[in-house]
Amino acid sequence: MASAPFIDLVAPNGVKYAQPTGLFINNEFLLSADGSSVDSIDPATEEKIATVQAASVADVDNAVKAARKALKGPSWKLLSASDRGALLYKLADLIEENRELFATIDAWDNGKTYLEALENDLVEAVGVIRYYAGWADKVFGQTISTTHQKFAYTIRQPVGVVAQIIPWNYPLSMATWKLGPALACGNTVVLKTAEQTPLSILVLGTLVKKAGFPPGVVNFLNGLGNVTGSVLVSHPLVDKVAFTGSTATASAIMGAAAKTLKNISLETGGKSPLIVFEDAEMEQAVKWSHLGIMSNQGQICTATSRILVHERVYDEFLAKFLETTKSTSKVGNQWGKDTYQGPQVSKAQYQRVLDYVNIGKGEGATLAFGGEPLNINSNGKGLYVSPTVFTNVSPSMRIWQEEVFGPFVVISKFADEDQAVALANDTTYGLGAAVFTTNLERAHRVAAEIEAGMVWVNSSQDCDPRVPFGGVKQSGIGRELGEAGLEAYTQIKAIHVNMGNRL
Structure with missing residues (x-):
């Protein structure tokens, strides 16, 4: 040859x-x-x-x-x-x-x-x-x-x-x-x-x-x-x-x-949950939650794309999460020193994110932020999508159940620990999950109950060569x-x- x-x-x-x-x-x-x-x-x-x-x-x-x-x-x-x-x-x-x-x-x-x-x-x-x-x-x-x-x-x-x-x-x-x-x-x-x-x-x-x-x-x-x-x-x-x-x-x-x-x-694939309990350190929960779904253009198999927040702190969390998304997620070309989110990898992936925005709207969820194509270049080229946040989401919705693989997150509330675990496990996937709480006993208890190959406590997307990585259910084998x-x-x-x- x-x-x-x-x-x-x-x-x-x-x-x-x-x-x-x-x-x-x-x-x-x-x-x-x-x-x-x-x-x-x-x-x-x-x-x-x-x-x-x-x-x-x-x-x-x-x-x-x-x-x-x-x-x-x-x-x-x-x-x-x-x-x-x-x-x-x-x-x-x-x-x-x-x-x-x-x-x-x-x-x-x-x-x-x-x-x-x-x-x-x-x-x-x-x-x-x-x-x-x-x-x-x-x-x-x-x-x-x-x-x-x-x-x-x-x-x-x-x-x-x-x-x-x-x-x-x-x-x-x-x-x-x-x-x-x-x-x-x-x-x-x-x-x-x-x-x-x-x-x-x-x-x-x-x-x-x-x-x-x-x-x-x-x-x-x-x-x-x-x-x-x-x-x-x-x-x-x-x-x-x-x-x-x-x-x-x-x-x-x-x-x-x-x-x-x-x-x-x-x-x-994954549709990883992130649970925020009422005793969580709020500023840290917001920062890690944002990183968990918006980093790398949301193109992460372990992305914490379903955020579950205790009803007592839901409004506070949502307000701070939206503010962080507005102030932090600067979308631009990959060479800018202050760029947080670059373009999606391909036309197909770009269109997939936008399609799920329309699906979410059609299902009756509330588009709380973003969900739009962005014109970063003067000629209109470039596969840029604004970070997208949906609220008022139910487990029956496709945007709750299906992996989008983009800067696309759904946020819902729960009343107690049992409901949080049930909602977290309401998926065919089981790759990653995150738990935010200052209650040590609850952290270990919930981590054990979540059906996922990996659980982060008070962080997200931690990865280390020394630590096994993998999922359960339809998130993989081995x-x-x-x-x-x-x-x-x-x-x-x-x-x-x-x-x-x-x-």
């Missing part, structure tokens, strides 16, 4: 760099076998940034076979666990050295603010890779006592070739969440980028090669989900699928994986991050040894 070119780009903030445009397979950037491509669009201007190659069926097969060959090859299979960790440490150092470049690319490609990408996403990406670099030589089995004539032990081995599919809301961070534990455990990877935001992952490919990973260990494919993603998930040589994205897509992946009983882990994240990428083999028992 022919090599794909690098193109010279200059980002709106003046950063100049060489952008790979190909499929990263076997440590090389290649052209698509059938000439397919996808365009990366700047959501602030709706102008094309770059065109990258999109993987065909043949390209997916090429990548998976490269990963399979690397899995069995001595340069990876026989590499010591400590040396695998050293490669990951090297990759983390290279990412950190290029943090301004990665922040620039993800801001340009995604629409998130440059400061958000630099101060949060890049810190997390580097931290996750370093965390799993440290785990590489600390994954081990156990010995099991049976009888004096028998001996048994277990070893943990890599699952094999892993297909990883990441979302567009945190491109680099989500890639590291999956690459870190998979590589630490000795797997090989074929990772599909999000079609909306492929650019930073392709640049990461240059660092994978520079760090010294053997060819085929890490492969990156671009392409549409219903083409490249579907072929990748169904490939017979793929042993595991790890996916982050919508619940609907996860359901389709689960069905495809079931045909060959592939190992799967899924992190999907866990990422922490020691629990390693379990998704190893399989246990039991070995029985006869020490003299004779038949």
